[in-house]
Amino acid sequence: MSPLWEHHGRVNQAMTVDHSMPVLVVDDYNTMIRIIRNLLKQLGFQDIDDASDGSAALEKMRLRKYGLVISDWNMEPMTGYELLREVRADPNLTEIPFIMVTAESKTENVIAAKRAGVSNYIVKPFNAETLRNKIDSVFLRADAVEA
DSSP, X not given: XXXXXXXXXXXXXXXXXXXXXXXXXXXXXXXXXXXXXXXHHHTTOOOEEEESSHHHHHHHHHHSOOSEEEEESSOSSXXXXXXXXXXXXXXXXXXXXXXXXXXXXXXXXXXXXXXXXXXXXEESSOOHHHHHHHXXXXXXXXXXXXX
């Protein structure tokens, strides 16, 4: 059985992302959650959940299938990097697209995230256009691989 997010029609015939899919935003800073939520709404997403750290996110992800996870790197007690590793190790979650958000653009962090299976990487600060481009590249690349 394929993951549920495939059934959300990630990319329609016009090669646009399906904005009806559920998105999980993970950040321990409430203001950042609000900012990302507002940016996602500007892009047309409506079904947006949030979690305050990696542990809370994992709990939510085990209860509901998300089409996309956008997670901060620096959180306590479970970081976004640790969350990513847990997600990629779980056969029920491994296929979920995962975008990492961080204030640091350290090369070693980017490399570590790529090795752990991150779908894309965004350095703060960013705007709606940057977020749209990162989301589009994740889903259009996934669609091209499946074709």
